[in-house]
Amino acid sequence: MDDFNSETDSDYTSYWRDWFISSRGNEYFCEIDEEYLTDRFNLTGLNTEVQYYQHALDLVTDVFDFDCDDDMREAIEKSARHLYGLVHARYIVTTRGLAKMLEKFKKSDFGKCPRVLCQSQPLLPMGQSDVPNTSPVKLYCARCEDLYNPKSSRHAVIDGAYFGTSFHNILFQVYPAMLPPKSQRRYEPRVFGFKVHAAASLGRWQSDERERMKERLRQARVETGFEEEDEDDEEEELEDEDMEVGDGFEGAMVQQ
Amino acid sequence: MSSSSQVTESWISSFCGLLGHEYFAEVSEDFIEDDFNLTGLQSQVPMYKEALEMILDVEPEDDEDEEDEEEEDEDDDEILGDERPTGYRRASERRHLRMASDLSVIESSAELLYGLIHQRYITSRPGIQQMAEKYELQHFGTCPRVHCNSCRVLPVGLNDTPGHETVKLFCPSCLDVYTPPNSRFQTVDGAFFGTTFPSLFFMTFTDIDIAGSRNSAGAADALLAIQQANRDAKNNATPSHITSINGVAPHNLAPGLGPGSIYEPRIYGFRVSERARSGPRMKWLRMRPADVTELDETRRYWEDHAGDGDQPDEEDLNMIDVAEGKAAPTDRRKKLQARRRRANGSGGGGGSPMDTNGIGAAG
Numbered sequence A: 001m002d003d004f005n006s007e008t009d010s011d012y013t014s015y016w017r018d019w020f021i022s023s024r025g026n027e028y029f030c031e032i033d034e035e036y037l038t039d040r041f042n043l044t045g046l047n048t049e050v051q052y053y054q055h056a057l058d059l060v061t062d063v064f065d066f067d068c069d070d071d072m073r074e075a076i077e078k079s080a081r082h083l084y085g086l087v088h089a090r091y092i093v094t095t096r097g098l099a100k101m102l103e104k105f106k107k108s109d110f111g112k113c114p115r116v117l118c119q120s121q122p123l124l125p126m127g128q129s130d131v132p133n134t135s136p137v138k139l140y141c142a143r144c145e146d147l148y149n150p151k152s153s154r155h156a157v158i159d160g161a162y163f164g165t166s167f168h169n170i171l172f173q174v175y176p177a178m179l180p181p182k183s184q185r186r187y188e189p190r191v192f193g194f195k196v197h198a199a200a201s202l203g204r205w206q207s208d209e210r211e212r213m214k215e216r217l218r219q220a221r222v223e224t225g226f227e228e229e230d231e232d233d234e235e236e237e238l239e240d241e242d243m244e245v246g247d248g249f250e251g252a253m254v255q256q
Numbered sequence B: 001m002s003s004s005s006q007v008t009e010s011w012i013s014s015f016c017g018l019l020g021h022e023y024f025a026e027v028s029e030d031f032i033e034d035d036f037n038l039t040g041l042q043s044q045v046p047m048y049k050e051a052l053e054m055i056l057d058v059e060p061e062d063d064e065d066e067e068d069e070e071e072e073d074e075d076d077d078e079i080l081g082d083e084r085p086t087g088y089r090r091a092s093e094r095r096h097l098r099m100a101s102d103l104s105v106i107e108s109s110a111e112l113l114y115g116l117i118h119q120r121y122i123t124s125r126p127g128i129q130q131m132a133e134k135y136e137l138q139h140f141g142t143c144p145r146v147h148c149n150s151c152r153v154l155p156v157g158l159n160d161t162p163g164h165e166t167v168k169l170f171c172p173s174c175l176d177v178y179t180p181p182n183s184r185f186q187t188v189d190g191a192f193f194g195t196t197f198p199s200l201f202f203m204t205f206t207d208i209d210i211a212g213s214r215n216s217a218g219a220a221d222a223l224l225a226i227q228q229a230n231r232d233a234k235n236n237a238t239p240s241h242i243t244s245i246n247g248v249a250p251h252n253l254a255p256g257l258g259p260g261s262i263y264e265p266r267i268y269g270f271r272v273s274e275r276a277r278s279g280p281r282m283k284w285l286r287m288r289p290a291d292v293t294e295l296d297e298t299r300r301y302w303e304d305h306a307g308d309g310d311q312p313d314e315e316d317l318n319m320i321d322v323a324e325g326k327a328a329p330t331d332r333r334k335k336l337q338a339r340r341r342r343a344n345g346s347g348g349g350g351g352s353p354m355d356t357n358g359i360g361a362a363g
Helices: A002-007 A016-022 A034-038 A053-060 A070-091 A095-106 A167-174 A197-219 A231-243 B003-007 B011-017 B029-033 B048-055 B060-077 B084-121 B125-136 B183-187 B197-204 B210-218 B222-235 B297-304 B329-344
Strands: A123-126 A138-141 A146-148 B154-156 B168-171 B176-178 B242-245 B320-322
Touching: A016 A053, A016 A070, A034 A070, A053 A070, A095 A167, A123 A167, B011 B048, B011 B084, B029 B084, B048 B084, B084 B125, B125 B197, B154 B197
Parallel strands: none
Antiparallel strands: A123 A138, A138 A146, B154 B168, B168 B176, B242 B320
16 A cells, blocks of 8 residues: 555556555545545535645545645645545435445444443444544444544544534434444442442432433333333342342352 | 572563553562462462462472471461471472473463462552552553543453453443453453452542543643533532542542533434434433432431431431531531432332342342
């Protein structure tokens, strides 16, 4: 790929997008269709956002034909990456874009949730703001509905606006079957087998909040989406608490 | 102990220097040499004696000298001391024969034994102190959760018996456990750290400001600083005179949770409704009452059951510490009574949260 980079100096640069998405650190991006890029409507407003907009666009669409010195070239290259990112944020909420990102999601290209109880749920990239240069990309776990920092520092520098605040939520609206079941299990801090009081009382308070939410949903006749759902299960849950055995979490305790 | 171990690197420090063993503290030889600390381990570790000798760098050649020393020690506190040396000698002879073939077995036994001793050591006074130094230096990394603001984490096991789970990281800011980011830690047994350590750590060092690291990390970023200020303001419904709730300072009780630290899903700026199929369901996991006195379950219970007789003393009721003596017990009670109405609807365990006959009775 490095050879390829030097090749872009020639007049006939091709496959800039290929190079871009396959270069190290850009694993989160999917390839934007040529068609989408060349439709000016999709680029509305970006000309004010990106320096050397026309040159950058030419570079991205592989029609770059402009003699300039290295510094200029560098600047255009940088603008092209920025432009690609901003178009990417728009593209991934289109039908084709969502499908492409879904494939990457299924392959866990964005990593897996570090939370132990999420059992390696695949993540989705997201931004905390749609305005560029506000905050770097974060990863969303659909199982615990929380945000995590990317493991690798080369991903931690990508702008969150290249993915946007809506994409991951739209994906699950379009593909509700991809929603993972939600778990009610939690980690319980223990000392010598005994629950830590402060953490345990917070846990009980949170469980009350959860039950209230489930009650609200039940009254609204909405599926709650939790793994263990029926009253039987709730009783079981209580029993579990009684016996303190089993699954390593609720029952993570000293054994003889 | 022996001068030779100081010349070359000891087994313990070379073990702790291995790739993936960065979380381990170096257990002091004094701790290992105290038999009391090893109670019960003999039955858990194959080739226990050899493994122990390997950990302590007791060379078979040195046995003669070692034995003399040990003999003296033994004589002091044990009458059976006379019988020991012969046993030792025979063991060492046998060892010479099988040394080559069994070395790898002994090595893995030594690692297991060291891990199990380590689990005990880091809950002891010198051990937890050593881990505190490693914590300060951020040897265990930080929480991957965005709203925990790179809070420092501690290693934890999900089981105290080896062979079940690898080591995980406990975040005091969200009270959750995470898989270490680097796969090299996926070969380290969680039992070598144990289930107790991180919680005991924060019970021991109550002065540590759990969220403290965010100030240095976050101050650089103006936006983060503003968000932080916002969050603090929202979180600050707790009366300021309260210094402790359920044994923890309010600012150290899961500072990464609560209003402002819960992800709110939005599409084009509009919140996704709870009633949507893809709507939020897990907010409870990251919730925390804005006023932490809501978590004073004992008082709440007895205020609900005011007439039920056997009410404990005022002293026993109090899970809250206040800064200025009895600054506001009465007005707190009023607040709690108002709050009680809300809390009533919570089915959950029924009965008293403190009722040990029901929920807490573990087998």
